[in-house]
Amino acid sequence: SCDNQAPLDPGRFSRIEYDYIIIGGGTAGIALSARLAEDPSLVIGVIEAGTSHAEDPLVDIPSSSVVGNATYDWNFVSTSQRHAQGRRVSLPRGKMLGGSSGINGLAWGRASKPEYDSWSVLSGDGTWSWKGLLPYMQKAENFSAVPTNPYPGISGGQKARVSHDIPQEDGYNGPIHASYNSVYFQVVSAVVETLNGLGVKTNAEPQSGDATGVFNTLVSVDREEGVRSYAASTYYCSRIANRNYRVLTDAMVTKILFAKSEGPLTAIGVEFSANGQLFNVFAKKEVVLAAGAVQTPQLLELSGIGNRTLLQSHGITTLVDLPGVGENLQEHLFSGVQFKLKQGIQTFDLLRSDPAFAAEQRQIYQSTRGGLLAATDNAFTFLSLKGLVSEDRLHELLALFDLEDHTKSTGPLLRKQNALNRRWFTEDNVATVELIQLSRGIFNPTPNSSYVTIQGGIVHPSSRGSVHITTQDAFVAPEIDPAFLSRDFDTEVLLDIIKYIQLVAQTEPLASMVEEQTDPVPDSADDEIIRYIRAGSGVCDEMVHGTAAMASREDGGVVDGSLRVHGTANLRVVDASIIPIQMACHTQQTVYAIAEKAADMIKNQHIKPKYSG
Numbered sequence: 001s002c003d004n005q006a007p008l009d010p011g012r013f014s015r016i017e018y019d020y021i022i023i024g025g026g027t028a029g030i031a032l033s034a035r036l037a038e039d040p041s042l043v044i045g046v047i048e049a050g051t052s053h054a055e056d057p058l059v060d061i062p063s064s065s066v067v068g069n070a071t072y073d074w075n076f077v078s079t080s081q082r083h084a085q086g087r088r089v090s091l092p093r094g095k096m097l098g099g100s101s102g103i104n105g106l107a108w109g110r111a112s113k114p115e116y117d118s119w120s121v122l123s124g125d126g127t128w129s130w131k132g133l134l135p136y137m138q139k140a141e142n143f144s145a146v147p148t149n150p151y152p153g154i155s156g157g158q159k160a161r162v163s164h165d166i167p168q169e170d171g172y173n174g175p176i177h178a179s180y181n182s183v184y185f186q187v188v189s190a191v192v193e194t195l196n197g198l199g200v201k202t203n204a205e206p207q208s209g210d211a212t213g214v215f216n217t218l219v220s221v222d223r224e225e226g227v228r229s230y231a232a233s234t235y236y237c238s239r240i241a242n243r244n245y246r247v248l249t250d251a252m253v254t255k256i257l258f259a260k261s262e263g264p265l266t267a268i269g270v271e272f273s274a275n276g277q278l279f280n281v282f283a284k285k286e287v288v289l290a291a292g293a294v295q296t297p298q299l300l301e302l303s304g305i306g307n308r309t310l311l312q313s314h315g316i317t318t319l320v321d322l323p324g325v326g327e328n329l330q331e332h333l334f335s336g337v338q339f340k341l342k343q344g345i346q347t348f349d350l351l352r353s354d355p356a357f358a359a360e361q362r363q364i365y366q367s368t369r370g371g372l373l374a375a376t377d378n379a380f381t382f383l384s385l386k387g388l389v390s391e392d393r394l395h396e397l398l399a400l401f402d403l404e405d406h407t408k409s410t411g412p413l414l415r416k417q418n419a420l421n422r423r424w425f426t427e428d429n430v431a432t433v434e435l436i437q438l439s440r441g442i443f444n445p446t447p448n449s450s451y452v453t454i455q456g457g458i459v460h461p462s463s464r465g466s467v468h469i470t471t472q473d474a475f476v477a478p479e480i481d482p483a484f485l486s487r488d489f490d491t492e493v494l495l496d497i498i499k500y501i502q503l504v505a506q507t508e509p510l511a512s513m514v515e516e517q518t519d520p521v522p523d524s525a526d527d528e529i530i531r532y533i534r535a536g537s538g539v540c541d542e543m544v545h546g547t548a549a550m551a552s553r554e555d556g557g558v559v560d561g562s563l564r565v566h567g568t569a570n571l572r573v574v575d576a577s578i579i580p581i582q583m584a585c586h587t588q589q590t591v592y593a594i595a596e597k598a599a600d601m602i603k604n605q606h607i608k609p610k611y612s613g
């Protein structure tokens with residue numbers, strides 16, 4: 001078991017000399033370190049600020065959530081958002097062994113092929129593509145087709161996939177279990193059929209490189225055990241007995257240490273704080289930053305890598321002037337429409353409003369590891385912009401995008417991203433919009449009522465934000481400004497999304513199940529809907545990214561194709577912050593793939609060439 005390990009003593013940890021030190025034992029940090037520890041000749045040290053929550057039901061039970069709970073969540077908030085009524089939007093991030101994979105919403109998916117292929121355009125490295133990443137997505141995954149996929153609209157009447165019929169794209173032997181839900185409400189089928197009627201196809205194979213359409217999302221749930229499958233419970237547990245693998249929890253890295261020599265900057269270790277004391281620990285080969293999209297740029301800046309002017313203003317000596325650090329922040333922004341359903345229609349709301357039903361479900365979970373406590377919402381829809389709006393409206397939106405691009409876009413990286421997005425807006429195979437159907441009420445639901453809420457989000461937003469330090473103190477959270485809705489294009493697309501969701505609820509068979517729309521007020525005028533968006537939109541927690549973007553130095557990038565920080569010899573970044581452009585998917589599988597690919601790159605580099613005389 002993974003939970004009976006005595007915590008390491010920070011002093012003892014710091015006296016070991018490591019080959020690699022990994023900062024952050026989150027999704028990518030744990031996956032990478034566990035893979036590196038497979039090589040017994042390497043000594044690997046990981047430092048994680050949070051604690052281990054092995055076998056904690058609040059983490060493990062799929063229907064439970066620890067988002068907002070400071071024991072598990074950094075609870076970051078944005079700066080006051082000018083275009084969202086001055087709100088400070090909450091931005092959760094996992095603070096625990098396993099990082100955000102321990103608190104996330106469990107959706108397991110991939111974006112479409114052209115989105116991964118764009119990474120090679122932005123990074124200039126052809127190995128970062130769909131073809132280059134697919135083997136690593138598979139390597140992370142243990143796909144289970146049981147229970148099967150019962151969604152309406154799967155072609156040829158094939159309602160379910162059976163285990164001998166798994167397409168090549170899925171992975172079978174990886175650490176992370178990917179499974180289908182075991183419980184579906186009737187309203188889920190109604191939503192899927194309604195979307196089919198509106199021309200949205202059911203996608204039976206959303207992992208195939210075409211992630212558009214409505215689909216039954218896979219979830220990172222070990223279906224046999226009925227528990228969350230995440231970095232700590234899988235990658236970490238399988239390596240915990242290795243003598244060459246040391247993972248220190250409850251320890252905060254405060255700075256990266258560099259050699260005082262000429263030439264490219266060489267990392268020699270890190271400074272960390274544990275039990276109120278500061279320690280130094282050293283790495284012979286490399287230091288890897290895997291602290292996530294918020295704290296990776298923070299640690300770079302604290303260590304002297306970033307925009308010279310900004311570093312100077314905080315009294316930090318610049319070691320590498322790299323203005324891209326902390327820039328380019330991109331986040332999915334969502335706004336929801338809630339519908340009250342007619343009496344007697346079952347949803348997750350029953351767990352809230354019927355104590356006897358909830359007790360029965362707890363009993364079912366205890367005895368079978370199934371039932372509603374092991375279930376999550378599962379109907380995800382990804383639509384191209386072209387599929388969302390009329391041709392006239394598409395032209396209007398594109399004109400707005402072009403105008404804002406022309407007047408507001410700065411820097412080569414953003415221009416390249418915009419060119420990609422501009423093309424995708426007019427094509428069918430990359431989504432701009434995501435709809436997540438929740439079988440529950442989330443805006444002040446009343447007792448004894450059931451709801452469907454459809455969250456709609458722009459997944460290739462044009463607004464760009466930033467993450468920067470405000471002090472030399474590593475314990476003060478950096479300032480996170482996602483600049484939500486700072487481009488009117490994003491606001492206008494969200495308006496169209498809300499109108500589309502309203503149309504869905506007015507279309508059969510869903511329409512017959514709906515009693516009334518509760519939020520926003522039905523028949524709102526466009527300007528009222530826009531006010532609703534500014535007042536209530538929130539994140540879907542994908543915070544990508546790009547705050548240490550993989551792109552050339554001239555373009556404003558932070559790492560190169562080998563994930564090395566520009567201007568350094570041996571400091572890499574391996575986490576969501578390297579993703580150079582926002583993706584139309586939930587990010588965890590992509591992050592695991594980045595870690596798997598990085599592990600291979602690093603291991604291969606240290607294999608001694610065999611004498612072939």
Ligand SMILES: Cc1cc2nc3c(=O)[nH]c(=O)nc-3n(C[C@H](O)[C@H](O)[C@H](O)COP(=O)(O)OP(=O)(O)OC[C@H]3O[C@@H](n4cnc5c(N)ncnc54)[C@H](O)[C@@H]3O)c2cc1C
Pocket residue numbers: 023024025026027028029047048049050067092093094095096097098099100101103104105106107108109251252253254290291292293295296299540541542543574575576577585586587588589591
């Ligand atoms: C609430 C929420 C819901 C989500 N839902 C989904 C979903 O349903 N599907 C999906 O695919 N994706 C989802 N995501 C996104 C996905 O989980 C993340 O993109 C992914 O886990 C990020 O991995 P990472 O390695 O970049 O960062 P993280 O996993 O966040 O890891 C960073 C780690 O570094 C540690 N750390 C930070 N600073 C320091 C320091 N100074 N010293 C030591 N340690 C430090 C942190 O504590 C953390 O453990 C969700 C994310 C959140 C937050």
